[in-house]
Amino acid sequence: MPLSITPCIRNEAMDAHRKDDSIIRQLRCLELARRLIFHEVRTVTIGKITGLSRNRLAALRRRLKVSEDDRHRGPPPRSLDVLLRTARGRTEGAALAALFPLFKSPTSIKPSTTTLDDGEESCDIYDAYLAYYPQSNVRFEELMLLKKSLAKGDLVELGLCRLCKGLIINNRYERGRGTCSHCDGLREHQ
Numbered sequence: 076m077p078l079s080i081t082p083c084i085r086n087e088a089m090d091a092h093r094k095d096d097s098i099i100r101q102l103r104c105l106e107l108a109r110r111l112i113f114h115e116v117r118t119v120t121i122g123k124i125t126g127l128s129r130n131r132l133a134a135l136r137r138r139l140k141v142s143e144d145d146r147h148r149g150p151p152p153r154s155l156d157v158l159l160r161t162a163r164g165r166t167e168g169a170a171l172a173a174l175f176p177l178f179k180s181p182t183s184i185k186p187s188t189t190t191l192d193d194g195e196e197s198c199d200i201y202d203a204y205l206a207y208y209p210q211s212n213v214r215f216e217e218l219m220l221l222k223k224s225l226a227k228g229d230l231v232e233l234g235l236c237r238l239c240k241g242l243i244i245n246n247r248y249e250r251g252r253g254t255c256s257h258c259d260g261l262r263e264h265q
Contacts (some may be wrong), residue, residue: 124194162259168244
């Protein structure tokens with residue numbers, strides 16, 4: 076009697092590449108935590124994004140040999156003042172905001188996007204921005220605030236420089252339009 080071989084039917088539970096697989100998720104959390112630690116993101120913020128405990132993050136920092144001096148302490152920023160206060164900040168904020176749609180993954184369009192997906196996407200945006208502008212004063216947590224504020228439409232909006240019409244961010248509640256860092260620099264030299 077010949078042996079008949081039936082193909083193994085792929086069960087969803089057996090698929091190791093699924094995003095909700097606990098081991099894959101844990102590896103993603105650890106990798107994102109590593110990236111955020113090197114961006115000097117506060118422990119509280121890393122914990123919210125990855126779900127890792129303070130103790131687990133402390134152990135990861137020790138393994139990565141991150142000195143205590145390299146950490147930002149205290150509460151995360153709650154204000155976008157660093158972006159709204161100066162022409163340079165308005166220009167940098169607009170440059171960051173211009174990157175947001177370029178990094179939209181197909182999963183981020185779905186309502187079931189996780190905090191982990193959003194954290195990875197934001198980290199990719201921040202990495203790309205720092206590759207272009209490494210001397211930036213904008214921190215990762217300010218990028219997250221900007222992203223949230225633009226999505227809500229509550230405090231900031233994209234606008235145009237009143238002189239050159241370049242892209243900047245503006246406070247929604249201020250009447251006068253600001254200038255970009257290029258025009259602001261030109262005015263100072265005159």
